[in-house]
Amino acid sequence: MIVGVPKEIKNNESRVGMTPAGVYELVKNNHKVYVQSTAGEGSGFFDKDYEQVGAEILESIEEVYAKSEMIVKVKEPIAKEYGLIKEGQIVFTYFHFASSEPLTKAMIESKSICIAYETVEDEDGTLPLLTPMSEVAGRMAVQQGAKYLEKPAKGRGVLLGGVPGVAPGKVLVLGAGVVGIQAAKMAAGLGAHVTIMDVNMKRLRYVNDVMPNHVVTDFSTEFSIRKHIKNHDLIIGGVLLKGKKAPNLITRDMLKEMRPGTVIVDVAVDQGGCVETTKATTHEDPVFIIDDVVHYCVANMPGAVPYTSTIALTNVTLPYVLKLANNGWQAACRSDRSLEKGLNVVEGKVVYKEIIEAFDWNEPVLI
Numbered sequence: 268m269i270v271g272v273p274k275e276i277k278n279n280e281s282r283v284g285m286t287p288a289g290v291y292e293l294v295k296n297n298h299k300v301y302v303q304s305t306a307g308e309g310s311g312f313f314d315k316d317y318e319q320v321g322a323e324i325l326e327s328i329e330e331v332y333a334k335s336e337m338i339v340k341v342k343e344p345i346a347k348e349y350g351l352i353k354e355g356q357i358v359f360t361y362f363h364f365a366s367s368e369p370l371t372k373a374m375i376e377s378k379s380i381c382i383a384y385e386t387v388e389d390e391d392g393t394l395p396l397l398t399p400m401s402e403v404a405g406r407m408a409v410q411q412g413a414k415y416l417e418k419p420a421k422g423r424g425v426l427l428g429g430v431p432g433v434a435p436g437k438v439l440v441l442g443a444g445v446v447g448i449q450a451a452k453m454a455a456g457l458g459a460h461v462t463i464m465d466v467n468m469k470r471l472r473y474v475n476d477v478m479p480n481h482v483v484t485d486f487s488t489e490f491s492i493r494k495h496i497k498n499h500d501l502i503i504g505g506v507l508l509k510g511k512k513a514p515n516l517i518t519r520d521m522l523k524e525m526r527p528g529t530v531i532v533d534v535a536v537d538q539g540g541c542v543e544t545t546k547a548t549t550h551e552d553p554v555f556i557i558d559d560v561v562h563y564c565v566a567n568m569p570g571a572v573p574y575t576s577t578i579a580l581t582n583v584t585l586p587y588v589l590k591l592a593n594n595g596w597q598a599a600c601r602s603d604r605s606l607e608k609g610l611n612v613v614e615g616k617v618v619y620k621e622i623i624e625a626f627d628w629n630e631p632v633l634i
């Protein structure tokens with residue numbers, strides 16, 4: 268198969284859909300790979316790195332789309348890319364169709380085969396192509412929180428690890444899922460005292476089994492959250508109700524209960540946030556302050572660490588890319604239920620029912 272890796276053109280996106288390691292595997296399997304010039308630079312991979320493993324570098328994005336049977340990228344296509352996508356072309360990337368009707372309509376018109384990373388789903392309901400980005404965001408939440416706790420950043424002026432004779436800082440983690448566990452692990456590693464809360468006892472039992480003693484678990488109720496926010500320095504929001512808006516576990520009135528300079532990192536901002544006062548921010552302007560509480564609410568946290576994020580993402584996408592290239596999309600999806608769930612728009616038809624529901628359409632569902 269001919270596989271194309273275009274440069275991401277969405278604002279501030281430095282990740283790339285494939286690393287040289289991925290190109291190496293495809294070439295070894297007798298596929299042809301075109302990479303757009305400088306596509307990997309933002310993630311630390313240069314044209315010569317791709318050439319060394321057998322890719323051909325093309326100058327323009329138009330050439331990459333025109334010559335490729337399958338496009339492997341990171342972000343959903345933006346309007347400028349709509350017209351480049353051809354009938355029968357496989358596009359394997361994050362799409363988030365339900366949040367964009369124009370994108371959905373454009374992909375229907377293109378008659379391409381759109382396989383969305385975010386809906387590839389394992390038998391146990393986990394989303395293997397979303398997990399690595401939650402891992403990155405969870406770990407990063409502590410790094411950002413520690414930074415904004417510093418006085419010049421308007422935080423409380425607390426060092427999370429403390430020093431001999433001074434108690435460590437206290438970190439409250441809401442949600443013991445992927446984000447929450449990675450955040451708790453990082454905070455514990457810095458020496459902070461960590462409280463992690465969830466409504467799922469299985470998750471809390473697991474955390475209790477694997478974490479050191481300075482990570483304590485608590486069942487998530489409004490009463491217990493109100494108690495903890497009064498004496499924790501950093502609060503990390505990592506809750507998720509699948510397919511729904513995140514619950515407001517911290518309401519506006521609770522900010523007054525916190526000490527001035529408390530920092531909230533609401534990782535769940537992409538699902539509306541679990542703090543009432545959350546509103547999405549960007550890496551250029553990541554924080555705002557309400558009632559002396561610093562809010563960090565960046566919706567694409569992994570974008571700040573493209574080297575790590577690109578490798579983490581491509582580690583999990585590569586097996587599917589190989590399957591698609593080796594077998595074609597029909598056979599690959601027939602033989603792999605997880606990948607089949609990634610099919611969203613196929614040759615002019617929406618085949619993922621949540622998209623139809625999101626727009627109140629009455630179109631027929633294909634599978």
Ligand SMILES: NC(=O)c1ccc[n+]([C@@H]2O[C@H](COP(=O)([O-])OP(=O)(O)OC[C@H]3O[C@@H](n4cnc5c(N)ncnc54)[C@H](O)[C@@H]3O)[C@@H](O)[C@H]2O)c1
Nearest residue numbers: 400401404442443444445446465467487506507566567568
């Ligand atoms: N901002 C970013 O850049 C970024 C990056 C990656 C992920 N995210 C988001 O982070 C959120 C968490 O993702 P995840 O992969 O950890 O999800 P996950 O499903 O692994 O974990 C969510 C956890 O929240 C728990 N939960 C639900 N209701 C709760 C409540 N009332 N109190 C406490 N816990 C509760 C669930 O039981 C679950 O354990 C998602 O919204 C995800 O989209 C954001």
